[in-house]
Amino acid sequence: xxxxxxxxxxxxxxxxxxxxxxxxxxxxxxxxxxxxxxxxxxxxxxxxxxxxxxxxxxxxxxxxxxxxxxxxxxxxxxx
Numbered sequence: 001x002x003x004x005x006x007x008x009x010x011x012x013x014x015x016x017x018x019x020x021x022x023x024x025x026x027x028x029x030x031x032x033x034x035x036x037x038x039x040x041x042x043x044x045x046x047x048x049x050x051x052x053x054x055x056x057x058x059x060x061x062x063x064x065x066x067x068x069x070x071x072x073x074x075x076x077x078x079x
Contacts (some may be wrong), residue, residue: 011069
């Protein structure tokens with residue numbers, strides 16, 4: 001049985017327009033891609049404050065990536 005790698009990525013720590021590389025294989029993951037060719041969404045984690053974390057799967061290497069930092073990004077977009 002093959003073990004899935006899991007990584008945590010804070011979106012507030014990345015530069016640019018939201019694109020980032022998969023921590024394992026380096027595939028470019030873009031929030032603008034809607035066809036799920038590069039990644040697929042596994043689980044959104046929501047609280048009363050909004051989106052807390054988004055778990056995605058890289059379609060190239062099958063790693064799970066836990067995206068955090070949405071609450072701070074939402075605060076910055078309101079200002």
